[in-house]
Amino acid sequence: MRVGVLISGRGSNLQALIDAAKDPDYPAELVLVISNVPDVQGLDRAEEAGIPTCTIDHKNFPSREAFEAALNDALDGASVELLCNAGFMRLLTESFVSRWLNRHLNIHPSLLPAFKGLDTHARVLDAGARISGCTVHFVRAAMDDGPIVAQAAVPVLPDDTEEDLAARVLAAEHRLYPHALRLVASGQVSVDGERSAGMPQGP
Numbered sequence: 001m002r003v004g005v006l007i008s009g010r011g012s013n014l015q016a017l018i019d020a021a022k023d024p025d026y027p028a029e030l031v032l033v034i035s036n037v038p039d040v041q042g043l044d045r046a047e048e049a050g051i052p053t054c055t056i057d058h059k060n061f062p063s064r065e066a067f068e069a070a071l072n073d074a075l076d077g078a079s080v081e082l083l084c085n086a087g088f089m090r091l092l093t094e095s096f097v098s099r100w101l102n103r104h105l106n107i108h109p110s111l112l113p114a115f116k117g118l119d120t121h122a123r124v125l126d127a128g129a130r131i132s133g134c135t136v137h138f139v140r141a142a143m144d145d146g147p148i149v150a151q152a153a154v155p156v157l158p159d160d161t162e163e164d165l166a167a168r169v170l171a172a173e174h175r176l177y178p179h180a181l182r183l184v185a186s187g188q189v190s191v192d193g194e195r196s197a198g199m200p201q202g203p
């Protein structure tokens with residue numbers, strides 16, 4: 001399956017997908033990486049891996065719709081079938097989200113539906129949670145909302161700083177995203193109506 005990735009920065013989750021897709025049996029091929037921020041590390045990672053890249057800077061467009069039309073042109077130009085957000089920091093309109101409905105994944109560094117939004121790890125620590133983690137989900141118009149594909153849990157340790165917790169969760173993200181993309185790209189997980197079909201069907 002032809003996969004496009006949207007990034008805004010460091011691209012360590014992108015790197016995890018690049019590494020997984022090197023396996024000839026992996027069901028997804030990364031065919032385009034788009035950043036909305038120029039000169040980010042994620043673009044270097046994609047170029048290093050020989051994946052076509054482009055920068056579509058939202059600041060150069062008069063509206064969200066115009067920005068998203070440019071995204072769609074680039075994605076269509078590369079015949080992208082499935083889209084992955086990997087540290088992509090722009091909210092997308094209902095219209096873009098419906099065009100990619102159930103063909104669009106996001107990763108978030110918490111156990112959704114808890115702790116949506118930014119500053120996740122600080123809020124997890126403030127809340128005194130003892131378990132955190134990460135979630136890969138299908139994208140919906142509301143932020144960090146949508147049917148869950150897969151989750152991984154990590155402990156929150158008593159003396160954790162925000163950085164400690166972020167690093168532990170990020171390591172889990174790097175294992176989870178390739179796994180979740182495999183499930184979706186191979187058709188083992190799909191969305192049934194408004195609800196996620198969840199994990200592969202049992203007997």
Ligand code: GRF
Binds near residue numbers: 011013088
């Ligand atoms: C990750 O923690 C991801 O869950 C969140 O933004 C961060 C992106 O990191 N949405 P990277 O760019 O993949 O290194």
